[in-house]
Amino acid sequence: MCLENKRISTAVIRRLPRYYRYLGDLVSRDIQRISSKELSQRMNITASQIRQDLNIFGCFGQQGYGYNVVSLYEEIKRILGLTKTYKLIIVGMGNLGHALMNHESFSLHGYDYVGVFDKNPEIVGKQVSEFIIQDIDSLPSFLEENQADIAILAVTKSKAIDVAKFLIESGVKAIWNFTNKDLQILESEVVHIENVHLTDSLMTLSYKLNEK
Amino acid sequence: MCLENKRISTAVIRRLPRYYRYLGDLVSRDIQRISSKELSQRMNITASQIRQDLNIFGCFGQQGYGYNVVSLYEEIKRILGLTKTYKLIIVGMGNLGHALMNHESFSLHGYDYVGVFDKNPEIVGKQVSEFIIQDIDSLPSFLEENQADIAILAVTKSKAIDVAKFLIESGVKAIWNFTNKDLQILESEVVHIENVHLTDSLMTLSYKLNEK
């Protein structure tokens, strides 16, 4: 049968990159096939969950055999949209913005920077790697000439909402939010937001340290 | 009644920093009291969930009145363990390590750096802010003299597991993992791990961009 019309939950989506990572490892180790059972042991989740998760998207396995590693890897790559490339801009070139700019891992997966912005006149015009920091006011005209797919928001908390609104008005369709402010309110059918709340994450860790 | 012996789920723990954030905002705006209903509207969750979440830890509200903002803020601060301060070290002083080092927000909440480490001889000995990058081999002796509570792991993926094991052997009790490698296997009763998988997060975002 293998219908693919199920509603896909956030929980499943968040596991996809993890599957992709493990399958990538298997590919690079030249492992040809893997069963849900064996993968479940490596990933420390249940085989049942793996089969359920994958089945939402299609029938990628074969009874009695398991999954072909390369083709499953390619399927998940496709599902995640990683057969395309994505153009990134950074808005807010503080320490975090600089670090993300120089982080090589993103380009390995097809995410490439096309511009960096800030509003601080002291750093606008300065060179970082191959880019010159542009004034944020030039963003709308920049976007007309250069399609950007994802904007990394790395401004200070107090400016987060205003800048995010400005990005959306300027036509940005996806914001990767590194500010410690929730931007869910700005999400819509066409605008996607993914939060990285570093401070929240750190607090979760110190909570665990205090559990008895 | 108000017993506090319920098992606390990860879902609840992950919401605590968010409550803390919103309550902090209310405190700084001098708002005295808030009902679960009003907070639910601001946070875009249900009032029922707020009451359930808070009740796990105690009876902080008052019928007919709601919650006192300041005392609820203080309670959550206490629950999260933020009445103490935490000593941080960074292991791996690449771009990300540098950025985290210079990120001011952590110290606002009582997280202070006490040392930074790397194994690359080209950068060991160099100064970053008030610290000199130390060789990672000197970590065990460092830890004997300077208690560190949390180690930020920001080395490359391929070294992640070995370095994490080394940290644990050296006595580190909490690892904030920025590598794109799962370290759950290393978790135990006494060793806590919190992952920040940036690439996974970015992939989730590009997945959303491709949903029809």
Next chain:
DNA sequence: TAGATTGTTAATCGATTAACAATC
């Protein structure tokens, strides 16, 4: 063919939401 392992349905578990008595 026999063994292995999937795809998929059914059962279980846990988390969220609704409801309302208790009470400020």
Next chain:
DNA sequence: TAGATTGTTAATCGATTAACAATC
């Protein structure tokens, strides 16, 4: 007192796990 709102139990919803027939 009457109104508001909590604390808490019960109902619902969704996600995970178990089970097994289908099939390679």
